[in-house]
Amino acid sequence: MMAFNSIAEFIAMGGHAPYVWSSWGVTLFCIVALAWHARFERRQLMNSLKRRERRERAREQQNAVPTSFQSVVERGQHDT
């Protein structure tokens, strides 16, 4: 059994609406904000870790190109 007879009565909180709703609002806001922040933090960390891995792999490939390029040049010089 509910403690209120109507939605309007529930919202009015027997004249204590500002006190009840501000306390609950601030509390639930803090909880949701903290949970959301943790999720956001995780996504950012994972993204930056992945970006770094991609960057390093790209650099490895780039480093691989000049050596083979050099050997081609060397071979080219050898031909002429």
Place this chain on the structure above:
Amino acid sequence: MWAFINKLRSPKWFYAISARLQPWFWALAAILIVTGTVWGLAFAPADYQQGNSFRIIYVHVPAAFLAQSIFVSMAVAGFVFMVWKIKVADMAATVMAPLGAAMTFVSLFSGAVWGVPTWGTWWMWDARLTSMLILLFLYLGVIALRGAFSSRDSGSRAASVLAMVGVINIPIIKYSVEWWYTLHQPATFTVTGRAAMPTEMWVPLLIMVLGFYSFFIALTLMRTRNEILRRESNKRWVRELAQET
């Protein structure tokens, strides 16, 4: 026993085990907090003296419990870090501080708001209120001190020491309502004896308290994992993790 403690030392092991525990605590927290909110706001009977303003108790008391429990947890983690040099303990202590500060703020705010219709004042230098304000400053001090050093290890040590010293404030908060009974009412829940409320009022309160504790565990697990990723980002297992996903 030592094998277990050695496992605990390893952030990699903690990262794996917390991944499995975490969803249960998030689910538990969500179910309990939603149930407690609906029950406490709409179904619990109004107080015969305070009317509906008493419903603030369902956020005020769980937040105040957490504020104190988190400080004790932080001090214990600080002790574990100082004595056994367990890095994960320091990471957990790091992420607990902002949550504890938030919960202290919530309990102070909801208490002040509740005080207006009940006591006719939002603040008084009552022992309970003052010691809770000191707790907020202790949390902010721990957070600030951790960031004040150029080396992470020095910051961690300083924050651990402040948490261990500051924990003396917790019994003061707990017994303040008995030692200096001026404004704040005594404890609603006692370990011994009956709760000073009818059943249909305290059951939703118990649900909210358990929900807040689950939230504390879930958030601490999740943010400790984040802290592990941040601090161990150059370890091979973290790099392999980033390659996989």
